Amino acid sequence: MSRIFEVVTSRDSRTFSEADLPLAIGFGSSAPILLPKGPEVAAWLAESRGYLYLQAEAEGVVYHNHERLQGSVWIKSGDTTRIGDSLLRWALMGDRVEVRVEEVLPGKASLAPPTVEPSAGVSASRPLPRVEQSVQPKRPGRRFIVPALVFLLVLVAVAAFLLIAERVLVDVRPAPDQLQLAGFPPAIKIGDTFLCAGGSYTVSAQKSGYQPLVQQITVAPGKDHFAFTLEKLPGRVSFTSSPVNGAEVLVDGHSVGTTPLEKVEINAGKHLLRARKKRYLPLERELLVEGGGQEQSVSLVLQPGWAEVTLASDPSGAMVMEQKNTLGTTPLTVELMAGQRKLVFMKKGCSPVELTLAVTAGTSLAPKPVKLSPAPARVHFSSVPSGATVVAGGHLLGKTPLTTELPSAISQTIHLQLAGYKPVLVRRRFAPAAEEKVTVKLVPRYGTVFLATDPVEAILFIDGKRHGPATGRLRLTTREHRLTVLARGFVDESRVILPREGVTKRLAIRLRRKGEKNEIQGAGSAMPTAAGVGMIGLGPATALMGAPRREPGRRANEQERAVRLARPFLLAAKLVTNGEFRRFQPGHRSGSVGNMTLDGDNQPVVNVSWQDAARYCNWLSRKEGLPEFYQQQGATMTAVHPFNTGYRLPTEAEWSFGARMAGRGQRARYPWAGRFPPRTVTGNFGDESARSLLPVVIRGYNDGFAVTAPVGQFPKNPGGFFDMGGNVRQWCHDWYTAYAGLGEQKKRVDDMGPASGTHHVVRGSSWRDATMTTLRLSYRGYSKVAKDDIGFRVARYQK
16 A cells, blocks of 8 residues: 655645655644644654544644644544634545645624615614514423433433443553554543443554554454553664774664764663674674663774794794785794694795684784795606606605705715616705706616527517527516417417526427317316406315425414315406506505515515405406406405305415315315425425525525515426416415314314404415525414515305
């Protein structure tokens, strides 16, 4: 609803809208309803709940419908209002309200003689007729009839009103100074109640310090008690802040301005007061406003949100930064805001140092001087040929060409080594923050290999390049080389060899004619897989574990026992190589010992934990579409139940059968035939070539490999397996236990070992082993950490 108010006077017509309410009525120039004369503001026109009402000013004399107006009255169409000599006529027509202002001028009656002249025939001297007043006799009591009738009608009206009137209680809290009940028929006040006929009435109440109350009520039988509460006028609150002004003040979350603030109107009652200013702690408290137009003053004391921090560095003169802001140069004292502050100290020629401080507002803080270290040098390594590994401070940095950062201002020893070349030792002292270059030319190391082939006319390829006739003397660098022999009508054959400087190797390769069946080991059949893992099928069989009590070198944990391998299984013929493992974990490095690398692609992977070996098995299972044998439980890999056909680590019984019994008539004691020590080169053990690395070696034995050898370098055992003795020890699936009790004599079936433990079984011997005890095939080791002589091979059930 949007009303239009038209004020019509004798001089002009003016139009207003509801947005202009309330409208002042008076003689003042700012009054929208302008009177010709009178007080500056005599009354106000206003609206409440869609109804218009007129309210007289305290000192104004206003008559509404001929009754003097005190307070306010609802306006109806046809009402008149007299203010001085002005009369306002009200007309309410839908959304249009017309206020017509008329001026009432008091005057004298006009007197005029008759227009007809007296008759000429009348003598002027003739006197006017004398009219005598006749006296009528009076009737006794007639003059009392009209008043009596009026009095009687009043009595009847009062009686009728009393019969239909309702006694209405209007309860206004707190008690108002003025209380009116307007309506028709008019309400009669009796004490604290009103007598009203049924219908609509308007309650008006006023009290100093409170909002005026104007409320429409409907009086009906049984609806005669009405309660209202006056609302206090807002309080006028002034705010100041110290030690500084300009603090933003928020009342119940709404900003009312910044200090100082004068007489801000706030509703009476409790409020949440907040104040905030940059670099000061937020302030929060309860604000109680008295209201009723009363004035209050609130003083806000702000607390500093910073602490004084004294900073120093060694050496001094370091620039201190916080994010992108420069705080100054040490030594300095700064104001830091409360909280976790991250500072960076920077000085030319030194590495930046980050300092985190827990700053408490209003305190002083002096942390220890920050120690600055010389900035590292940026060093570019290159070698001819490239690909040399760079080791500094015992850490493998990478392969040339390489750019890395190294500590400065100290003397350093740097090793560069490449398989087939002599290692290079560089001692340098780099300047702080300098750009340095280190370039070396590697000198090759050669070994001699005498190769004999059958047929003799075969052609030799070395590392994929044609060399010429296969049979003859080869001078090769001391790194891994792949020799491939080809002849028409024969199946190609490749071998990986690792020549050693000063060592002459003899190698015989017999090619198999096309169509000729491959040799099959008596222990089982070779089964290549999609992933290229050569597997040999074994079982059902019985594995005889342990060693007799009187066997030389026997240990207490080698209790003899039998395990029935009822479920046929597959066991890898070869160890997992670095190259194979890096397909699963590209960043793995097996490391080096001395200046000898363990990291060749065809060398067995070492420095790998049991957990990562199990994860490799799951990866291999996924590649071949097999179920995963292990599942992750926390940080530990455990076998799933029931056991499936996925790749896994061999059980101790499976490994023992493949090493000692497969393809043999009886259990073997050593990886070679006969007694200790070995008479011929049959595997990679602790030999003369490793004398500079190991405390004990096999005297007079030289297999040509000081550390790990390429997988499959030495002859396979009768079961078809390579490196079951020597090269690296191997993880087994089982948790380790001693098996020393008599109860362990009972034969077990497909034994997976104990349900839990702290170490896993490690079987076999390695390039570090050189004693009778450790080189025996029944020797049982255990570990829970990765080592440089522990690798693994894979196994799985056939079905």
